[in-house]
Amino acid sequence: MIHTNFTPGPSQLYFTVSDHARQAFKEGIPSISHRSKQFEQISKETTDGLRQLLSIPDNFYIFFTSSATEVWERIIQNLVAEKSFHLINGSFSKRFHEIAIQLNKKAEKLEAKEGEGFTGEISVQDNTELIAVTHNETSTGVVLPIEFINQFKEKNKQALVVVDVVSSMPYPQFDFSKIDSVFFSVQKGFGLPAGLGVWIVNQHCIEKAEALLKKGISIGSYHNIPTLVANAAKNQTPETPNVLGIYLLNKIIQDFLRKGIDTIRRETDYKAAILYHALEQHALLSPFVKDKNAQSKTVIVADCQNHTEKLTKFLLEKGLQPGDGYGSSKKTQLRFANFPAHSKEQYELLVDSLAAFQG
Amino acid sequence: MIHTNFTPGPSQLYFTVSDHARQAFKEGIPSISHRSKQFEQISKETTDGLRQLLSIPDNFYIFFTSSATEVWERIIQNLVAEKSFHLINGSFSKRFHEIAIQLNKKAEKLEAKEGEGFTGEISVQDNTELIAVTHNETSTGVVLPIEFINQFKEKNKQALVVVDVVSSMPYPQFDFSKIDSVFFSVQKGFGLPAGLGVWIVNQHCIEKAEALLKKGISIGSYHNIPTLVANAAKNQTPETPNVLGIYLLNKIIQDFLRKGIDTIRRETDYKAAILYHALEQHALLSPFVKDKNAQSKTVIVADCQNHTEKLTKFLLEKGLQPGDGYGSSKKTQLRFANFPAHSKEQYELLVDSLAAFQG
Secondary structure: OOOEEOOOOOOOOOOOHHHHHHHHHHOOHHHOOOOOHHHHHHHHHHHHHHHHHHOOOOOEEEEEEOOHHHHHHHHHHHHOOOEEEEEEOOHHHHHHHHHHHHOOOEEEEEEOOOOOOOOOOOOOOOOOOEEEEEOEEOOOOEEOOHHHHOHHHHHOOOOEEEEEOOOOOOOOOOOOOOOOEEEEEOOOOOOOOOOOEEEEEEHHHHHHHHHHHHOOOOOOOOOOHHHHHHHHOOOOOOOOOOHHHHHHHHHHHHHHHHHOHHHHHHHHHHHHHHHHHHHHHOOOOEEOOOOHHHEOOOEEEEEOHHHHHHHHHHHHHOOEEOEEOOHHHOOOEEEEEOOOOOOHHHHHHHHHHHHHOOO | OOOEEOOOOOOOOOOOHHHHHHHHHHOOHHHOOOOOHHHHHHHHHHHHHHHHHHOOOOOEEEEEEOOHHHHHHHHHHHHOOOEEEEEEOOHHHHHHHHHHHHOOOEEEEEEOOOOOOOOOOOOOOOOOOEEEEEOEEOOOOEEOOHHHHOHHHHHOOOOEEEEEOOOOOOOOOOOOOOOOEEEEEOOOOOOOOOOOEEEEEEHHHHHHHHHHHHOOOOOOOOOOHHHHHHHHOOOOOOOOOOHHHHHHHHHHHHHHHHHOHHHHHHHHHHHHHHHHHHHHHOOOOEEOOOOHHHEOOOEEEEEOHHHHHHHHHHHHHOOEEOEEOOHHHOOOEEEEEOOOOOOHHHHHHHHHHHHHOOO
16 A cells, blocks of 8 residues: 655645545536636636745746646747757756757757756857756756756846746745746646646746747747736636646645745755755665755655665555656666655655665 | 536536546545556556447547647647638637637638538538538537538548537547547536547548658647657557546546447437427527527527526526527527436426526
């Protein structure tokens, strides 16, 4: 019997989700019209709550999409006429770059070594329209420091800075004056069922999409930025959305607000600290990411080498489900999500279990 | 208190859905990985079940999308280099045409008068690559006879015939040798929460998408047909999908299979017959669609003129929620969904209530 799922998404559900879902069915939420006042109210509460939770300024719009994968495509479609630049530090940032290629853009890239991030000043070509950064690489557990991300805006005024925060939100606090867009999906840090993405953009993104449209470049249809803006202004969506998903997101945001974002962040720090410490002390295991500045707080990757299979079995027997290593690291690494759904007690049990593992 | 929601989507939930959802949470379904054997099994059962329910031949692929609105865009992206042709008989077929324009295609159209469908032979230009037909117009309650749709394939061998069945499935039985693609969303005839679309394509669609790609035309990224095919072959999806939605769709399909598609169709016919009869007999109301061949069985529109508001109130008092007329017909029409979730008893109560309405 699995008690705690440490897979980094879909991950452990936040402990209130199933009760909220039961309540949703009781209230008939899955049957309400997405053009009703009731839906508009739910939608407004969700975006207001998110704005409060993450200190998102008023000049940013919040859109609902079907997934973060969709947002990759919408960003390239809406914000790039010709040229994007991608910092690649794992499989997901790589996929974002590939999507730009698939949409026939000139997509430049800078790749970090596996398990490493970036440091120092990065020079970007003058004609770059978009700088794409993955804050937290779910595949490798590499995080980019926020100060590193903040360097781009000032030096590249012509470019929009977009940040993939899929597996880090709600942990990081961004300086929204230094970025133009962030996006995530709800099945990771928000502990919800998959099937909903959130895309946050500022006025510069809206202007860019409108400029492309004016030039006759197709920016997509129902989910292009102007259509999303027009609908968001009414607290609606262009299509019939995942209404139940939005309802549940609202409920979890309210739960997070009651708990307090500071508490959530402090607990995340604590849990990350004890897990990294356990890995560093362990005779057979170690953190995959060596540079402390690049060690993610929200997706922690353990280098387990030929102990991987045995450790997985050992943890499963205790009801702890580790995430497999990503791709080619499946047989040598394990990943541990550290989301608000993972309690301090569950992390303490995980750490004690790792300490007890003798190979 | 609403007992029955006749709005044509999101509509009345099928009566088993909330129990299935409770079971899903109990089994931890919202936490499972979309790359797991367990997900592949759910996905396979869903597509196998749908194939059986709707007699979909083996040479058709079944994909999961986020909505039918998304499918409109994917169809144009993947299946049209330059020119599509749209039969427009209401607001949704009109929107499909507009999406083709937004994606910079030469989209031709033929428009029916409001509340009317099409009859006879339709001539299509030789260089048309796609013929888009909306089987059942959710806005007007106009259905196109299947024999009408079947005319296109034979006479236009160069073109793909795609059919929007958003508000008619699972009622109609198509001749899949006469069409290349159909699509729907689950919050209508399948009585499920919104947030999932189903797109069904044959080999000709796959070949067309591959041909566009070879020409250097972008066909999108994660949801282009080749990527969907490669993932569907493994019973997976390119992105993290609405796993809970797919699980619930599978459960409802199994429920429909147990009930039997013939019974579902027969009950649909019965319910439509008694409602149209009641409207025809009524002193103050009438069917909006006059031509019997164009009268939808699954979305029945009542012309209520200045009785609309009063009738709505009258029905709501009996716990019956009618759907508003669409767009500019909001003040003069009411729409009644006739989906498998609407029981014979509920329809009989609706019909008796209409008969009792004296204005």
